[in-house]
């Protein structure tokens with residue numbers, strides 16, 4: 186180490202003639218590099234293979250990237266931008282070619298003509314500048330990338346003033362400025378002038394050589410980006426003047442940044458998706474459904490594709506399935522609730538019903554229960570509309586009303602095959618409920634869902650359907666109501682600024698006040714303040730007291746009060762427990778527990 190610090194001392198007047206590797210090594214040492222020998226070796230390899238030497242240092246992982254690049258900027262007298270200060274130039278994709286930005290990870294900065302040249306200017310370019318020339322402020326992470334220099338000089342006749350920031354921030358800024366797949370897109374358009382493109386919008390613009398490969402690459406980039414971001418759906422939506430691509434992440438739609446003029450590729454992209462899903466590409470007037478089998482990071486992804494003809498062209502929606510694991514850990518339930526559920530599903534007969542509006546995660550919970558029960562000794566059969574996720578070892582049937590394969594009919598034939606566990610996608614009619622009750626009473630464990638707001642609402646729904654109260658009381662073991670709340674991003678959540686009085690007005694228990702946090706917004710959560718979701722739940726167990734009330738045809742309120750007396754923790758209170766732990770926000774809990782079903786359904 187001593188010899189290295191001596192080296193650093195002698196580097197106070199850096200000159201590249203002294204050698205770039207020595208300079209980088211010294212800067213690495215100054216920011217606390219953990220293994221200078223490794224850096225040395227990496228620099229040698231990089232020099233030999235003509236790779237970026239700055240990149241080589243960072244890739245060793247022995248220096249903190251930010252500190253290293255910042256120190257390098259200081260050493261070279263180059264202006265530094267912290268990640269949050271990085272502002273790409275306005276309209277950058279019209280003025281600066283994607284090929285340069287994406288190819289070299291560089292980006293013009295927002296801003297500013299430079300002030301008139303003064304003597305003593307420190308950026309070293311002053312003498313070469315005349316007032317007639319414009320200066321391009323250019324964000325880079327590697328100031329020694331000669332190929333980038335050459336390319337930029339070719340593009341920009343004036344002078345260039347380099348500003349440095351981190352590689353990570355630049356990569357991200359370039360992607361959000363130019364859009365996913367922009368490089369491919371530009372390749373596709375290379376050599377075509379604007380007018381032909383506009384005129385030929387109707388026809389396939391990709392008549393050139395090997396266009397299919399490029400569209401394929403572009404579509405793959407969109408899919409890969411979606412999977413990386415944890416999207417559950419991707420929508421391709423023609424708007425007339427533009428093609429919009431949106432990802433659903435944690436239940437919320439986000440518009441994907443896409444290259445400008447992507448509209449010209451609309452038909453090709455649609456066709457490519459239809460070919461992948463084995464759909465009829467000539468059929469553009471009728472909706473079609475298909476599937477694509479993908480693999481991402483070694484895991485199979487089942488993509489369900491639906492096309493819907495609209496005024497501006499075909500909408501294509503992709504649902505990405507199999508990106509999820511079904512385990513209790515992922516549901517994020519209160520330990521007490523998880524224990525109750527594990528107890529419930531361990532009993533070999535009876536009905537367990539999950540209630541809640543569309544999109545509240547009912548299927549995810551049911552698949553979790555089934556996965557927990559899924560062992561060779563058990564025969565598990567599901568009837569679904571449609572089958573949302575395939576589970577190995579489980580027999581899954583999709584209802585087909587057009588050939589009279591309804592929930593009730595399918596259930597009847599399934600029971601003849603003597604399953605241990607049956608899952609019915611939804612109980613919509615009295616016939617289905619009655620068969621399910623018979624199944625439960627003859628030694629089967631039955632799971633299903635009901636479209637009601639709360640747990641006790643499930644009881645009244647069954648009775649409203651005409652099921653005898655004593656049958657409900659004797660066959661249903663529990664009603665679970667659930668919602669999904671978004672989890673606060675752990676990187677940027679902050680203590681709440683809402684006053685205790687206000688929280689109390691919302692019904693928040695004052696004794697839990699300490700840990701309440703609210704969303705911030707950072708790069709890793711795309712400025713939403715949230716990342717991922719967890720389930721909140723209330724469980725109404727069929728107690729003897731409730732069975733008694735059912736016989737007396739008690740009202741929903743009476744049933745609710747009894748359920749709470751018997752230990753049910755209401756949905757919102759379960760939510761408050763998660764708020765108190767800093768896992769989600771007050772607004773999230775209020776949003777998903779608002780009593781109006783219609784609001785939740787959107």
Ligand SMILES: [Zn+2]
Pocket residue numbers: 674675676677678705706707708709710711712714715
């Ligand atoms: Zn965040």
